[in-house]
Amino acid sequence: MQPIRLGLVGYGKIAQDQHVPAIHANPAFQLVAVATQGQPCPGVENFRSLGELLENAPQVDAIAFCTPPQGRFALVQQALAAGKHVLVEKPPCATLGEAMALVEQVREQGVSGLFAWHSRYAPGIEAACDWLASRTLHSVQIDWKEDVRKWHPGQAWIWQPGGLGVFDPGINALSIVTHLLALPLFVESAELRVPDNCQSPIAASIKMADARHLDIRAEFDFDHGHDELWSIEIRCAEGVLRLDNGGALLSIDGVRQAVSEEGEYAAVYRHFQQLIADKTSDMDLQPLRLVADSFFVGSRTAVEPFYD
Amino acid sequence: MQPIRLGLVGYGKIAQDQHVPAIHANPAFQLVAVATQGQPCPGVENFRSLGELLENAPQVDAIAFCTPPQGRFALVQQALAAGKHVLVEKPPCATLGEAMALVEQVREQGVSGLFAWHSRYAPGIEAACDWLASRTLHSVQIDWKEDVRKWHPGQAWIWQPGGLGVFDPGINALSIVTHLLALPLFVESAELRVPDNCQSPIAASIKMADARHLDIRAEFDFDHGHDELWSIEIRCAEGVLRLDNGGALLSIDGVRQAVSEEGEYAAVYRHFQQLIADKTSDMDLQPLRLVADSFFVGSRTAVEPFYD
Numbered sequence: 001m002q003p004i005r006l007g008l009v010g011y012g013k014i015a016q017d018q019h020v021p022a023i024h025a026n027p028a029f030q031l032v033a034v035a036t037q038g039q040p041c042p043g044v045e046n047f048r049s050l051g052e053l054l055e056n057a058p059q060v061d062a063i064a065f066c067t068p069p070q071g072r073f074a075l076v077q078q079a080l081a082a083g084k085h086v087l088v089e090k091p092p093c094a095t096l097g098e099a100m101a102l103v104e105q106v107r108e109q110g111v112s113g114l115f116a117w118h119s120r121y122a123p124g125i126e127a128a129c130d131w132l133a134s135r136t137l138h139s140v141q142i143d144w145k146e147d148v149r150k151w152h153p154g155q156a157w158i159w160q161p162g163g164l165g166v167f168d169p170g171i172n173a174l175s176i177v178t179h180l181l182a183l184p185l186f187v188e189s190a191e192l193r194v195p196d197n198c199q200s201p202i203a204a205s206i207k208m209a210d211a212r213h214l215d216i217r218a219e220f221d222f223d224h225g226h227d228e229l230w231s232i233e234i235r236c237a238e239g240v241l242r243l244d245n246g247g248a249l250l251s252i253d254g255v256r257q258a259v260s261e262e263g264e265y266a267a268v269y270r271h272f273q274q275l276i277a278d279k280t281s282d283m284d285l286q287p288l289r290l291v292a293d294s295f296f297v298g299s300r301t302a303v304e305p306f307y308d
Numbered sequence: 309m310q311p312i313r314l315g316l317v318g319y320g321k322i323a324q325d326q327h328v329p330a331i332h333a334n335p336a337f338q339l340v341a342v343a344t345q346g347q348p349c350p351g352v353e354n355f356r357s358l359g360e361l362l363e364n365a366p367q368v369d370a371i372a373f374c375t376p377p378q379g380r381f382a383l384v385q386q387a388l389a390a391g392k393h394v395l396v397e398k399p400p401c402a403t404l405g406e407a408m409a410l411v412e413q414v415r416e417q418g419v420s421g422l423f424a425w426h427s428r429y430a431p432g433i434e435a436a437c438d439w440l441a442s443r444t445l446h447s448v449q450i451d452w453k454e455d456v457r458k459w460h461p462g463q464a465w466i467w468q469p470g471g472l473g474v475f476d477p478g479i480n481a482l483s484i485v486t487h488l489l490a491l492p493l494f495v496e497s498a499e500l501r502v503p504d505n506c507q508s509p510i511a512a513s514i515k516m517a518d519a520r521h522l523d524i525r526a527e528f529d530f531d532h533g534h535d536e537l538w539s540i541e542i543r544c545a546e547g548v549l550r551l552d553n554g555g556a557l558l559s560i561d562g563v564r565q566a567v568s569e570e571g572e573y574a575a576v577y578r579h580f581q582q583l584i585a586d587k588t589s590d591m592d593l594q595p596l597r598l599v600a601d602s603f604f605v606g607s608r609t610a611v612e613p614f615y616d
Contacts, residue, residue, distance in 0.1 A: 073494075077519075095601040096404065097494045097594075101519070161497070161607035186381075186405045189469070199607050211385075211409070286405075293403040296600040299469035299507050300608075 010067030011036035022265035117175035121267035122247025165200025190298030318375030319344035330573035425483035429575035430555025453532035473508025498606035
């Protein structure tokens with residue numbers, strides 16, 4: 001079978017560290033072109049813009065988007081208008097309206113779209129889904145805490161309007177929990193703690209529920225000290241499931257479970273390949289919608305200024 | 309033809325002033341029951357809750373919801389589970405997630421749903437739509453300014469988390485503009501001015517665009533002095549369309565145009581009747597989505613405290 005000829009837009013850290021290695025490791029894909037304004041990607045044709053790429057490499061079947069979410073909407077629209085399948089890094093867009101419009105455009109074009117919530121492919125997630133499928137859930141506690149100075153040094157955009165603040169890592173937790181739970185989640189209340197000199201929260205407490213009133217709480221903290229805590233604990237009638245290290249580790253009642261050995265981005269691209277083969281899409285709005293609703297109904301408390 | 313037997317939930321000011329007179333004036337509807345915890349509605353059976361109403365008046369075909377948006381979600385779900393058509397006052401729900409879930413549930417139940425954006429039925433709107441249909445649009449300017457002390461005296465909820473602040477009237481303008489324009493709108497940026505002692509904005513400037521990059525700007529002000537300004541001006545290649553008084557007045561190049569003589573709520577219920585007859589729904593999320601996205605990407609500036 002002929003490989004899926006792939007173009008990639010935005011050759012920054014996430015593309016270099018994750019996307020390109022995952023693409024090269026998967027024989028179903030062939031990376032043929034990159035659009036970047038920074039350093040070129042070795043071994044493929046490089047262009048200065050998506051427009052140039054589409055014009056000079058019209059044979060590409062699909063485009064992966066690794067540019068920042070601000071400004072990505074117009075680019076993805078351009079690729080869709082050219083009839084390409086699209087893989088869009090998290091968070092997919094700057095606003096919910098843009099993300100909803102992409103879902104609509106993908107449907108109209110009849111191509112495949114993937115909003116790549118990569119944390120859903122962490123090693124422990126699939127086994128966690130399997131275990132939860134037949135259990136009676138009582139409550140969910142998310143703790144997603146890290147040091148922003150370690151993980152986002154000097155990234156001022158994260159504090160600006162439209163920057164997600166602590167929801168930038170937090171949306172990964174939300175993408176996992178919405179994947180693990182069968183029913184949609186709703187924000188009931190949120191407390192956002194915003195540094196006096198910033199626009200986005202450095203910490204947040206969120207109370208959510210699903211349609212059956214499952215008690216779901218999240219604590220996000222961006223000022224947590226050196227050792228990160230990325231855990232999700234789900235209490236069930238039959239025992240306690242716990243994911244640690246962002247979903248890499250799974251335990252049931254404190255006993256470590258076997259997990260997948262596939263990397264997150266290897267699984268992301270395997271999923272994208274399957275969507276294209278099946279002529280279908282996976283563009284879940286829910287994690288972004290939960291963030292937008294947290295900003296919408298959340299109370300804000302000013303906390304001390306943040307200096308990087 | 310047998311009238312549509314209607315139940316109404318929440319017999320407060322909007323129900324008394326608008327809904328009940330509009331229902332009584334329309335022979336297609338028969339108001340049979342009201343659920344309210346305040347004063348009873350004369351001439352019909354009154355119940356203390358929707359649950360009691362559904363149990364004791366199972367013949368109702370449809371339910372109109374006039375309670376505040378906080379807490380409305382569970383009520384509308386209850387009515388839908390009982391197979392009733394639903395009419396939901398603006399804004400439909402406390403969060404976008406809740407509103408999206410109602411759209412889904414209405415589809416699953418196969419009943420008719422209406423998110424009643426009443427300002428879309430203001431007298432000048434239909435003629436404005438007709439005139440705009442064949443025009444080339446250049447820009448849209450919304451000015452929605454009023455005195456909160458006159459229109460919402462003592463309503464503390466409007467300033468609390470989840471209260472819309474100046475977006476409570478502003479969402480009416482957004483409901484009109486999204487109705488007038490053919491393409492979806494996207495929030496590009498927003499500036500929210502929030503009193504030091506409140507959680508919700510007292511004023512806002514919003515920059516929006518549609519997919520063709522139409523320049524759309526809105527100025528919302530809740531501290532405007534006694535005379536309100538509720539206007540929308542659309543500049544076209546062929547002239548300037550202007551709606552005043554919240555859509556009651558229409559002019560083209562300064563010349564007053566003939567408008568509908570039907571009241572807003574008369575038109576709302578006529579539309580609901582048609583939806584039920586056609587076995588279809590009209591549950592537009594767009595106005596609420598634009599508000600949520602404005603809160604999501606908006607920058608916040610603290611302004612002087614607000615005292616009622």
